[in-house]
Each structure stands twice: as C-alpha cells, then as structure tokens.
Amino acid sequence: MDLLNALIAFLNYVFVPGVAYGSQLALGALGVTLVYGILRFSNFAHGDTMAMGAMSAVLLTWLFQSWGLSLGPLPTALLALPFAIGLTILLLLGTDRVVYRFYREKKAKPVILVIVSLGVTFIYNGITRFIIGADDQNFLDGERFIISAREFKAATGLDEGLSFKTTQGITIVTAIIVVALLFWFLNRTRAGKSMRAYSDNEDLALLSGINPERVVMITWMIVAGLATIAGVLYGLDKTFKPFTYFQLLLPIFASAIVGGLGNPLGAIAGGFVIAFSEVTITYAWKKILVYLMPESLEPSGLVQLLSTDYKFAVSFVILLIVLLFKPTGLFKGQSV
Amino acid sequence: MNATLKNTALFGIIALLILYVGFEQSWNSALLIIAMGLISSIMALGVNLQWGFAGLFNVGIMGFVALGGLAAVLVGMPPTEGAFAAGGFGVIGALVLGALTIFATILVMRRMAAGWRRSLVVIVILVAGFFLFRALLDPSVERIESINPAETGYLGGLGLPVLLAWPVGGLFAAGAAWIIGKTALGLRSDYLAIATLGIAEIIIAVLKNEDWLSRGVKNVIGVPRPVPYEIDLQNSPAFVERAAGFGFNAVEASTLWVKVLYIALFAIVLVVLMWMSQRALHSPWGRMLRAIRDNEVAAEAMGKDVTARHLQVFILGSAICGIAGAMMTTMDSQLTPGTYQPLRFTFLVWVMVIVGGSGNNFGAVLGGFLIWFLWVQVEPMGFWLMNLITSGMDLHSPLRAHLLESASHMRLLTMGLVLLLVLRFSPRGLIPEK
Numbered sequence: 069m070d071l072l073n074a075l076i077a078f079l080n081y082v083f084v085p086g087v088a089y090g091s092q093l094a095l096g097a098l099g100v101t102l103v104y105g106i107l108r109f110s111n112f113a114h115g116d117t118m119a120m121g122a123m124s125a126v127l128l129t130w131l132f133q134s135w136g137l138s139l140g141p142l143p144t145a146l147l148a149l150p151f152a153i154g155l156t157i158l159l160l161l162g163t164d165r166v167v168y169r170f171y172r173e174k175k176a177k178p179v180i181l182v183i184v185s186l187g188v189t190f191i192y193n194g195i196t197r198f199i200i201g202a203d204d205q206n207f208l209d210g211e212r213f214i215i216s217a218r219e220f221k222a223a224t225g226l227d228e229g230l231s232f233k234t235t236q237g238i239t240i241v242t243a244i245i246v247v248a249l250l251f252w253f254l255n256r257t258r259a260g261k262s263m264r265a266y267s268d269n270e271d272l273a274l275l276s277g278i279n280p281e282r283v284v285m286i287t288w289m290i291v292a293g294l295a296t297i298a299g300v301l302y303g304l305d306k307t308f309k310p311f312t313y314f315q316l317l318l319p320i321f322a323s324a325i326v327g328g329l330g331n332p333l334g335a336i337a338g339g340f341v342i343a344f345s346e347v348t349i350t351y352a353w354k355k356i357l358v359y360l361m362p363e364s365l366e367p368s369g370l371v372q373l374l375s376t377d378y379k380f381a382v383s384f385v386i387l388l389i390v391l392l393f394k395p396t397g398l399f400k401g402q403s404v
Numbered sequence: 405m406n407a408t409l410k411n412t413a414l415f416g417i418i419a420l421l422i423l424y425v426g427f428e429q430s431w432n433s434a435l436l437i438i439a440m441g442l443i444s445s446i447m448a449l450g451v452n453l454q455w456g457f458a459g460l461f462n463v464g465i466m467g468f469v470a471l472g473g474l475a476a477v478l479v480g481m482p483p484t485e486g487a488f489a490a491g492g493f494g495v496i497g498a499l500v501l502g503a504l505t506i507f508a509t510i511l512v513m514r515r516m517a518a519g520w521r522r523s524l525v526v527i528v529i530l531v532a533g534f535f536l537f538r539a540l541l542d543p544s545v546e547r548i549e550s551i552n553p554a555e556t557g558y559l560g561g562l563g564l565p566v567l568l569a570w571p572v573g574g575l576f577a578a579g580a581a582w583i584i585g586k587t588a589l590g591l592r593s594d595y596l597a598i599a600t601l602g603i604a605e606i607i608i609a610v611l612k613n614e615d616w617l618s619r620g621v622k623n624v625i626g627v628p629r630p631v632p633y634e635i636d637l638q639n640s641p642a643f644v645e646r647a648a649g650f651g652f653n654a655v656e657a658s659t660l661w662v663k664v665l666y667i668a669l670f671a672i673v674l675v676v677l678m679w680m681s682q683r684a685l686h687s688p689w690g691r692m693l694r695a696i697r698d699n700e701v702a703a704e705a706m707g708k709d710v711t712a713r714h715l716q717v718f719i720l721g722s723a724i725c726g727i728a729g730a731m732m733t734t735m736d737s738q739l740t741p742g743t744y745q746p747l748r749f750t751f752l753v754w755v756m757v758i759v760g761g762s763g764n765n766f767g768a769v770l771g772g773f774l775i776w777f778l779w780v781q782v783e784p785m786g787f788w789l790m791n792l793i794t795s796g797m798d799l800h801s802p803l804r805a806h807l808l809e810s811a812s813h814m815r816l817l818t819m820g821l822v823l824l825l826v827l828r829f830s831p832r833g834l835i836p837e838k
C-alpha cells in the first residue's frame with residue numbers, strides 16, 4: 069500500500085492530461101454549440117476551422133521565430149495567436165458571405181446546411197494541406213516543463229514523478245480565461261444578450277429590433293476565436309497534423325451533444341466528461357494498482373479496458389448512450 | 405429538348421470521355437474507370453435511396469463499404485490452418501457473450517422499474533459482462549495471432565465462392581445500420597449524421613486493430629477471384645489464339661478480358677439494383693417515403709410510421725453500400741484497412757449523388773460515372789495546371805517546388821468546390837427528380 073505514490077501516478081497519467089484534453093475539447097465544443105444555437109446547424113467544418121486557425125498560428129510562429137521574437141519561457145505561438153485569430157475571423161466571415169448567407173436567406177433546411185458545411189470542410193482541408201502539407205509540424209518552443217518528473221522526484225523523494233508540461237499549464241489557464249470572458253460577454257454585454265435572445269427565440273428577437281446579420285457576424289467572430297485557440301492549444305500539446313483535426317470532430321460533437329447542443333455551459337461539462345472517459349478507459353491502470361494492492365493481488369495484465377486505438381469508440385459509445393436516454397443532453401439543450 | 409434526349413446525351417458524353425481515355429491513354433485505364441464507375445454508381449444508388457428518397461443524411465458510407473470488404477475476406481479467404489481450433493470458439497464465445505450482455509441489459513431496462521436498483525443491476529451486468537468478454541477474448545486472440553503472423557495470424561475465411569460475399573457484405577452493413585438507426589433515427593437529423601460519422605471511424609479502427617479478424621494494417625491479400633487469373637489465360641493456348649485473332653498480344657488481352665468479366669458481373673448487379681430502385685421509387689412505398697421527406701408532420705398525421713420507414717430505408721441503403729464494398733474488395737482482391745478515408749468513400753459518394761441529381765436513380769448512376777471519372781483525371785489535370793502556373797517561375801524556386809508537390813491535394817479542393825457550386829446553382833442536379 070502506498071497511497072501517496074498512487075495518487076501522484078494518478079495525477080500524472082490521468083488527471084493532468086485529462087484536464088488539458090478536456091479544456092481543448094470544451095473550447096472546441098463551445099464553438100460547435102454556438103453555431104448550433106445561433107445558426108441552427110451542426111457545423112462539420114469546425115474541425116477544419118481549427119486546423120486552419122492552428123495553421124495560421126504555425127506559419128506566424130515560424131515568421132516570428134525567423135525575426136528572433138520570442139516570449140522567453142512561453143511558446144512563441146502565444147504571440148502569434150491574436151493574429152491567427154484575426155485571420156480566422158476573416159476566413160469565417162468570408163465563408164459566411166460566400167456560402168452560408170445564401171442558404172440562411174432562403175431559410176434552407178438545417179440538413180442542407182450540414183451538407184454545405186461538409187463541402188466547406190473539404191475545401192478548408194484542401195487549403196490546409198495545400199499550404200502546409202499533410203505531415204506533422206512542430207511549432208513548440210520555450211520551456212518544456214513547469215514541473216519535470218525528475219525535479220519532482222528529487223524534491224519530494226517519492227518513487228513516482230509528477231510532470232506538468234508548459235503546454236498543459238497554458239491550456240488550462242487559457243481555457244479558464246476564455247470561458248470567463250465568453251460568459252461575461254454572453255451575460256453582461258448588450259451584444260451577448262442579443263445573441264442569447266436570438267438563440268432562444270428568433271422571431272421575438274427580430275421583433276425587438278435585434279439585427280440578425282449582426283448577431284451572426286458576432287457569432288462567427290467568437291467561433292473563429294474559440295476554434296483558433298482550441299486548435300493551437302491542441303497542436304501545442306500534442307502535435308499539429310491536418311488530419312487529426314477532422315478526427316477531433318467526433319469527440320467535439322460528442323461533448324457538445326452530451327452537454328446539450330446549444331448550451332455553452334453543457335459544452336464545457338461535456339468536454340470534460342468525454343476527455344476523462346477517454347483517458348480513464350484507455351489508460352493502463354496497472355501502475356496505479358500496483359501501489360494500492362497487496363503484492364499477492366497484483367494484477368498480471370495491464371488492466372487497460374480498451375486499447376488507445378479505440379479512444380474514438382469511447383466518445384461514440386457515450387454519445388449513443390446520451391442519445392438513447394437523454395437526447396437533449398445533460399444540461400437541457402435545444403432540440404429542434 | 406426533351407428530358408429523355410438530354411439524359412441520353414449526358415450518358416453519351418460520359419461514354420465519349422471514357423472512349424477518349426481509351427484512345428489517348430490506355431484501354432486498361434478506360435476499363436478500370438468503367439468498373440469503378442459501376443461500383444461508385446451502386447454506392448450512389450444506396451445513398452440516393454437514403455438521401456433522395458427519404459432525406460436521411462448518412463456520413464458513414466466509408467464504414468459500410470469497409471464492412472462489405474470484410475465480408476469478402478471472411479467469406480472468400482481459405483480458413484487458416486489450426487486457427488479455429490486454437491481460438492475460434494473462444495472468440496465466437498466471447499462475441500456471443502458480449503451480445504448476451506447487451507441483450508440482458510436491454511431486458512433489465514425494459515422489465516425493471518426505473519430507479520437506483522435498476523441502475524445498479526445494469527452497471528453490474530455491464531461491468532461483469534465486459535470483464536468476462538475480455539477474459540474469454542484476449543487469450544484466444546493471442547493464440548490466433550501467434551499462428552504464422554507473417555502470413556496469416558488471423559482466423560481466415562470460410563473458403564466459399566467469393567460471389568457469396570456480396571450479399572453477405574450487404575447483410576453486415578445492414579446490421580451496423582440497424583444499430584445506428586435504432587439509436588439515432590427519430591431524433592433530429594443532425595444526430596444521424598454524427599452517429600454515422602462515428603460508426604464509420606470505429607469500423608475502420610476495428611479493421612485496423614483486430615488482427616485476428618482482418619489482419620489489421622498487415623492487410624489481407626490474395627482474396628480469391630470470381631474470374632480467371634491473367635496468368636492462367638496467358639498459359640491457355642485457346643485464349644492466346646483467340647486474342648491473336650483480334651490482333652492483341654496475350655498479356656494485354658488477358659488484363660483486358662479480366663476487366664471485361666468484372667464489368668459484366670458489376671453491370672448485372674447494377675441493373676438488378678437499378679430495377680429494384682426504380683420499382684421502389686414508383687411504388688406506394690416510394691411515394692410514402694417522399695411524402696415523409698417533404699412533410700414529416702403531415703405524413704405522420706396521415707398515420708405513417710415515420711421512424712420505422714426511415715429505419716427501413718436507412719438499412720436498405722446501407723446494405724447497398726455494403727454490397728458495393730464487397731464488390732470493390734473482390735476486384736482489388738485485397739483488404740487494406742489503411743486506405744479507407746472519409747474523403748474517398750463518404751464524401752465522394754455524396755458529391756456523386758448531389759451532382760447526379762438526388763432523388764433520381766439515373767442521376768445517381770450518372771453522378772457515379774462522372775465524378776469517378778473526374779476523381780481519376782483531376783490529379784493529372786492538377787499537375788498540368790500547376791506546371792502551367794509555375795512555367796514562368798525560376799526552376800529552383802522553393803515556391804514552384806511547393807506548388808508542384810501540393811498538386812495532389814487539389815482533389816479535396818476540387819470536390820469541395822464542385823459540391824458547393826452544384827448545391828448553390830443547380831441544387832436539383834444534372835438529372836433532376838421528376
């Protein structure tokens with residue numbers, strides 16, 4: 069029995085990665101849920117919007133690095149982030165103007181918009197690959213760790229090390245700031261209130277003189293910000309590869325639906341539910357159990373419920389369960 | 405110009421395009437385009453059934469196609485010597501146990517009153533079932549995969565004629581569609597899209613990782629063929645003589661003849677499915693589906709069971725995709741799970757249906773041929789275009805190298821553009837629904 073080491077191992081391999089991944093999913097799911105709430109369709113292009121935003125950040129980071137700019141211990145990508153968000157805002161507003169607005173004015177069925185967004189997905193994907201290629205790109209610099217496993221061991225004298233990567237720290241801090249800002253905006257400002265009104269009841273909002281095009285524009289701008297931040301954080305924490313962002317669609321949608329589509333608070337909760345389920349189910353628990361169990365009972369296998377290749381299956385199964393038992397999600401979302 | 409004439413002209417243009425490839429490039433590529441065009445048309449027919457007839461949005465075509473491919477392996481390949489004795493019963497037992505667990509859970513959910521007692525029982529059944537399943541499955545899998553891993557290391561198939569795999573592939577896909585449909589139909593339309601997106605990713609993940617089933621990324625090669633092998637034809641004096649009579653050498657004639665045979669087989673399947681789809685379109689059932697598509701509320705008020713009809717048509721359409729998948733794996737005579745990409749198998753079929761004309765079976769077939777032709781020819785065209793754009797640049801400039809290198813990504817862009825343009829300017833497609 070060695071509770072302390074077990075706790076450290078749990079924090080190191082399950083909790084910290086889970087929180088970081090959950091924050092990334094939550095930011096992604098917030099974008100999906102906002103588009104759903106205001107524009108009323110499931111935006112399949114969101115994953116590739118994240119890829120485009122992250123790509124702009126990667127290219128700007130390289131540019132800044134070549135100029136010799138840096139943030140010291142922090143990654144240069146943070147410096148590039150605001151500019152990348154600007155580029156993504158231009159991209160999304162342009163897409164809305166050229167593509168989505170036509171269908172909005174025609175009051176097309178949501179499913180048509182979903183198909184259109186699938187077309188946009190592949191155009192974005194094509195542009196991303198065209199510009200930066202389909203391979204992994206590394207754009208992380210600065211300090212690697214806030215706490216490294218070796219320092220932690222030396223400082224505490226425990227067998228297990230706890231490492232806390234800079235990217236994980238940045239992810240968590242950024243997510244908290246962004247979410248706080250978003251909720252402040254939605255609840256306290258006039259523009260945010262008009263967005264919520266439009267989402268709740270379109271006709272009533274129009275009657276009270278809210279300009280729908282303005283609401284839509286603000287929504288796209290916020291979504292661009294959220295998507296870029298989520299994409300950059302994911303790229304910093306794991307790796308930037310265009311195709312992974314398409315695959316992130318499933319956990320992101322699962323998060324948004326688990327929380328209740330159209331409900332921002334639900335998107336955050338859903339992100340963490342999905343992230344922790346994924347991490348706990350695909351983690352090999354042997355390491356932790358060894359500390360907790362008497363030697364005679366030590367598990368022989370890895371005690372891994374599912375191999376990591378099936379992490380998408382986890383979000384999918386949770387999605388199915390939610391659809392079966394509570395189609396509106398944990399927090400009451402919209403159901404049209 | 406009346407509709408029939410226009411449609412004939414459209415199909416005539418496709419024929420001309422293929423003839424052009426035959427004369428300019430090679431007859432082998434032309435025949436390959438026809439064969440893959442037939443398979444694409446069948447997939448498009450399946451999706452048209454779902455989207456055109458019923459308005460269901462399926463983004464998991466790739467998964468159903470891959471299941472068809474799996475059927476070709478499981479039916480056509482010879483069984484691996486000793487694999488079944490080593491772990492076959494364990495694996496099957498585990499799968500049956502897994503199914504029983506889920507069945508028991510459903511039973512408990514139905515029979516017991518809601519409350520913490522039911523939740524507890526359900527959790528106990530699921531957890532116990534999962535661990536028993538793994539306890540039974542893992543050792544069997546290990547034993548199967550240790551049998552000559554370089555060449556087999558999987559259960560193998562049944563060694564039956566591979567043509568049987570085509571209906572079986574349809575059944576596999578129908579099974580998966582049933583599970584998805586049961587959960588996601590009856591909710592709002594986006595949920596079906598997301599659920600199908602998920603199942604497709606998972607089916608591919610299973611094929612990639614369950615080596616005992618499909619050899620995973622080690623690929624299954626040499627799936628038996630329903631048509632003769634080229635080398636046998638070349639060794640047959642009668643064939644060589646006949647080929648010489650037409651002025652072909654034996655090697656070229658054999659490759660062409662094999663493709664012609666495949667095309668004949670595929671064409672039979674397409675004609676049968678086409679006949680069935682046309683009958684369905686003009687039957688009371690087809691009219692009911694379109695009524696549901698156009699106004700769900702009104703149809704429901706008339707006493708039509710919307711969810712049941714949706715489930716029916718979703719299963720049928722997916723089964724057709726499964727059949728096409730089995731046919732494709734049969735022609736490639738290999739299953740390579742790594743090559744299944746959503747772009748190629750889901751998105752492309754969507755472009756075919758939308759461009760061809762959703763709701764019209766002939767449109768789906770036309771779209772299948774046209775888009776497949778573009779898909780094959782866009783890459784050379786992309787290189788040509790890039791060469792043209794970069795021809796004025798310095799030979800060693802990095803921009804030129806980058807542009808030439810990226811030309812292969814043009815496909816994504818082109819297909820996305822084609823879809824958006826057609827949806828915007830001609831949403832009814834080339835051959836609109838009547």
